[in-house]
Structure formats: structure tokens, C-alpha cells
Amino acid sequence: MLEVRKICKAYGNKQVLQDLSFAINAGEVYGLLGPNGAGKTTTISILCGLLQADHGELIWHDHQERDSRINPQFINSPRRNLSQSKSWRSLIGIAPQENIFYKNLTCAENLIFFGKLYGLTDRLSRQRAVNCLDLVGLSDRIDSIAEKLSGGMQRRLSMAIALVHQPLLVILDEPTTGLDIEARYEIWELIRKLSSQDTAILLTTHMLEEAERLCQRIGIIKQGQLLAEGSLQELRGYVPAQEIAIVQTPCEDLVIARSLELGFAYRHYGKDLALLLPRTMELKEILECFDGIVIDSLMRQPVRLENIYIEITQTKSKLSLQKDDSPKAILLM
Ligand SMILES: Nc1ncnc2c1ncn2[C@@H]1O[C@H](COP(=O)(O)OP(=O)(O)OP(=O)(O)O)[C@@H](O)[C@H]1O
Numbered sequence: 001m002l003e004v005r006k007i008c009k010a011y012g013n014k015q016v017l018q019d020l021s022f023a024i025n026a027g028e029v030y031g032l033l034g035p036n037g038a039g040k041t042t043t044i045s046i047l048c049g050l051l052q053a054d055h056g057e058l059i060w061h062d063h064q065e066r067d068s069r070i071n072p073q074f075i076n077s078p079r080r081n082l083s084q085s086k087s088w089r090s091l092i093g094i095a096p097q098e099n100i101f102y103k104n105l106t107c108a109e110n111l112i113f114f115g116k117l118y119g120l121t122d123r124l125s126r127q128r129a130v131n132c133l134d135l136v137g138l139s140d141r142i143d144s145i146a147e148k149l150s151g152g153m154q155r156r157l158s159m160a161i162a163l164v165h166q167p168l169l170v171i172l173d174e175p176t177t178g179l180d181i182e183a184r185y186e187i188w189e190l191i192r193k194l195s196s197q198d199t200a201i202l203l204t205t206h207m208l209e210e211a212e213r214l215c216q217r218i219g220i221i222k223q224g225q226l227l228a229e230g231s232l233q234e235l236r237g238y239v240p241a242q243e244i245a246i247v248q249t250p251c252e253d254l255v256i257a258r259s260l261e262l263g264f265a266y267r268h269y270g271k272d273l274a275l276l277l278p279r280t281m282e283l284k285e286i287l288e289c290f291d292g293i294v295i296d297s298l299m300r301q302p303v304r305l306e307n308i309y310i311e312i313t314q315t316k317s318k319l320s321l322q323k324d325d326s327p328k329a330i331l332l333m
Pocket residue numbers: 011014016034035036037038039040041042043
């Protein structure tokens with residue numbers, strides 16, 4: 001539905017986005033992940049028309065297969081494409097990292113205000129305010145002053161504001177940062193609900209568990225380049241393991257040497273020593289492999305998104321997935 005094609009952006013001499021391309025489909029939750037400074041916010045700002053790209057295209061493929069294209073260079077231009085960019089913006093809603101509502105207004109007043117900003121009539125803005133607050137579970141807070149709401153409710157109010165003009169794509173920039181677990185669950189449920197209603201969602205988050213739970217596809221970027229893209233299952237192909245064993249031992253060198261003899265790759269995740277098991281193995285079988293070496297504890301775990309993420313963002317050499325039976329994760333570096 002939305003295709004981002006070869007977007008480039010530099011701040012002065014610093015190239016921040018380099019030929020970044022990805023696409024988001026209707027009803028899909030697409031996770032855009034990457035370390036601090038990778039270029040996620042810059043990408044979002046370009047999608048929303050807050051920032052101009054140097055090169056590239058944004059293409060909206062509508063249901064009738066009629067494409068509308070915007071050269072992002074001109075999204076904010078007073079000279080060109082202004083009417084087109086207005087209609088472009090009406091397709092997208094954003095809940096930015098920082099809440100942007102007016103603290104002293106009520107929930108309803110905020111929604112009506114933003115509805116009118118998007119060009120809705122007074123009547124429609126009021127109607128949409130009621131509908132959106134209902135959608136995000138804030139019906140009983142319609143007349144509450146925004147700043148009196150809990151942190152989780154404030155995030156849901158931000159999401160309601162992003163939805164007030166019924167956009168086809170909603171951008172959620174770190175929607176659960178700073179929230180407690182219950183508030184997080186509520187946001188996750190809301191994201192699932194929106195997705196089931198065919199809204200496309202672009203999600204950025206540093207919480208990999210969140211992306212793992214919610215996203216149908218994930219793009220991982222670093223230094224403005226898309227390193228890998230695919231479903232969680234497809235991305236698992238980047239980690240050469242069926243399962244991971246986390247080992248605590250006073251004899252780490254011995255464990256590593258034995259692992260290499262056995263053909264197990266190993267990684268350090270922080271202070272944890274992790275063995276990448278090429279097949280699923282029982283604990284007893286793993287322990288037998290290290291017979292004679294002191295092992296304090298051993299824990300098996302499945303390959304998680306955090307393992308994949310580290311593999312992709314910290315791999316120095318170029319990744320390659322060329323076998324016929326290899327996962328369909330797209331290789332972009
Ligand atoms: N206005 C600006 N002027 C100069 N450099 C900038 C500007 N805004 C961002 N940058 C730089 O561009 C790069 C990408 O920043 P961006 O905020 O897009 O990354 P990010 O992936 O969103 O990071 P985070 O996860 O920390 O939010 C960073 O190196 C940042 O320092």
C-alpha cells in the first residue's frame with residue numbers, strides 16, 4: 001500500500017538515509033527497528049511530510065491499483081504538489097514519541113481540535129472524537145483533562161488523535177516507552193485491533209519483545225540502510241541455530257574450545273555466553289558434550305528477535321542467504 005523507494009537524506013555532510021526502501025501493506029504491522037541514530041525518526045518525519053528527503057519516492061498503491069506518487073523533496077514545498085501533499089498527509093496519522101496533545105484541554109476537545117486541523121467539519125470532528133475515544137478505551141474519559149490521565153491513557157489519547165481523520169496508515173513511534181506492563185498490554189491490544197480493521201501500522205520500538213509479538217514483518221536498519229527485512233520466521237535464518245543454550249561457567253575458555261570442536265558457534269550477549277545449537281538438543285545431551293568441564297547453569301531458549309537483531313546489526317561481514325531452501329528474508333547489504 002505504501003512503498004518507500006530509495007529515500008536518501010543527509011544533514012550537511014552526514015548521510016543519514018541511504019537508498020532506504022520498504023513497503024507496508026494494509027492491515028500489516030511493520031516494525032522498523034534499529035539502534036539509536038539509525039534513521040528511524042528521520043524516515044518517519046519524511047513520511048509525514050515534516051522533513052524533505054534529498055532523493056527518493058513515496059508511492060501510495062490504492063485499492064484500485066491507481067498509484068499516487070510523491071517525490072518527498074516536494075512534500076513541504078510551497079511551490080509544488082501542495083494539494084497533493086495535503087491529501088497524502090490525510091492518509092497518514094502519527095503518534096510521535098512525545099505526546100503532542102494540549103494538556104489543559106479535555107480528551108474530546110483535543111480530538112475535535114485535531115479533527116478540524118485535518119479539515120473535518122465541526123460535526124464530523126465531534127462524531128470522530130466520540131468514535132476514536134471509544135476505540136482506544138477512553139469513552140469514560142471524554143471530559144477528562146488530558147494531563148490528569150495516567151501515562152498509559154495519555155498514550156492512548158495520542159493514538160486516538162492519530163486516528164481522528166481515519167488514516168490508512170498509522171505511525172507509532174515508540175508507543176509504549178515508559179509505560180508499565182499493564183498499560184503496555186492495553187496498547188498492544190489496541191494495535192492488534194487496528195490491524196484487524198485493516199489499518200496499516202508502522203511501529204518503531206527498542207523493545208524487541210514488542211516487535212516480536214506484534215509485527216507481521218520487520219525491517220532492521222542501521223546507519224540509514226535496510227540491513228534485513230522479513231517475518232520473524234524468515235529473519236530467524238540469519239541466526240545459525242535452531243536453539244540457543246545460555247551457559248554459566250567458571251571455565252568459559254574451555255566451553256568455547258569444546259563448542260568449536262563440536263561445531264557450535266558461540267556469541268556473547270552482554271556477559272552471557274550463548275551457544276548456537278545447530279539442532280534441538282535435550283539438556284542432558286548438551287551437558288554430556290561438556291563432560292569434565294564445570295557448568296554452573298545451562299538454559300535452553302528459542303531463537304528470539306533479540307538474537308536475530310544482534311546478529312544482523314553487529315555482523316561485520318556481509319550476510320548472504322543464497323541457498324534455494326534459505327529463508328525469504330531479503331538481503332539488502
Ligand atoms: N536535525 C538534525 N541535524 C543533524 N543531524 C541530525 C538531525 N536529526 C538527526 N540527526 C542525526 O541523524 C541520525 C539519525 O537520527 P534519527 O533521529 O533519525 O535516528 P533514530 O533511529 O530515530 O534514533 P533513536 O532510536 O535514538 O530515536 C543520527 O545520527 C542523528 O544524530
